[in-house]
Amino acid sequence: MTVVRRESAYQQSLDWMRGRIAEGDWKVGERIPTEPELMTLLGVGRNTVREAIKTLTSTGILEIRRGSGTFVRARTDIGGLLGRQVAVAEMLNVFEVRRALETEAVRLACGRRTDDDLRSLSALLDERQRTADEASRFADADLAFHLGVVEAAHNPVLSDLFAGILEPTRATYDFTEGVHPPSLTTDDHHAVVDAIAARDEDAAVRAALGYLDRVLDAVHQASRP
Template identity: 45%
Template sequence: MPLGPLRSSPLVEQATLRLRDQIASGHWPVGTKLPAETALAGELGVGRSTVREALRALAGAGLVQSRQGAGVFVIATEPERDWPTRLRQAAVADVYEVRMLVEVEAARLAAQRRTEADLATLRAALTDRRLAADRDDQAFVDADIALHAGVVAAAHNPVLTDLFAEFAPALRRGLTDLVEILELRAHDPCPGDASHAALVHAVERGDADAAATAAREELLGTLEQLRRL
């Protein structure tokens, strides 16, 4: 299938898409050496610089690889999915299992490392969660996630903090669906208040084991509900 000249619009984007389509269709199988830049530029009707940028984009997506002195070779037919994309496409229960692994240890560390500023944040977050009980489901879920984010932040490990931030959008969608589908707030507008209070109080006391247990029990209950959806 000939490439054909490109029409007006961002040429690099068009060139990237056209070349990616050729790779995905099997026109250039894995292991194939791509035509030279000059040949590709001639077929697409663009300059070599446009082709060069398109090839860089394909390399960044994990589809091609430049080998010094040999050329550019196809190494995959599907682009690599970055971490945020994987999280968006993952089942919420799978994300939640990993969240448990992260947050249980984060709660333990928070109890050991929390500062007075952290405790003030956690107390305020617990209050905000209770106040959000009078608002809509989305506001309540946001307040719930904010409290958990406060616990993770109190662990003072930037990798844990960043990891939780990556999880947050997927968690927000999943928890909102859970609350709405199961009507969890129909009889109790602030479900899980006791367990969240236990988590905060354990961190306040500096009781690492109790904080980890409180986090595990709270998250496990939600995970079991997610698995039933």
């Protein structure tokens, strides 16, 4: 059990939780321990734990999902604030980078994908479909699919670059909710996998641009007053 001094229980609990996230013990996208578990780990009361979680939630590091728990959204305050409050102009800048990376990824994936990659992409498509009616779960599932596409390119530098824009990319799902239903790009996502399976670079890029351009349209639409 990790015990903190009473006179600074809140601050020490907060610092300890920040440390677990910053060091990768609790990874982005993962659920953190429950309140009772944290109380046992830290040796503090429920109010102290809740205040620490509240602080980390307010800066975007954590995200509370009703019925599911509390999840890590970003590793740092800066990443969290970017993920939660990224300006439209910055979001569009990030999107341009994503568009460039992902279109190149699907092209490379056509020549480098393995049978395991295809099985993985198929499973990720299924999960995307299963979560279509649950906004938060769908966002995670859809982003996992796009990560899978990038991984199928088998270029570690490309994967690292894409990982570097995950936080602001995740923010676009919340931003466009209500104007960009999952069904809008279902066919494009299936077409990307079919094209990668057929090793058809032109078709893969066309399909990727299909869903990417629809996301861009949704960002513009959501930003209108």
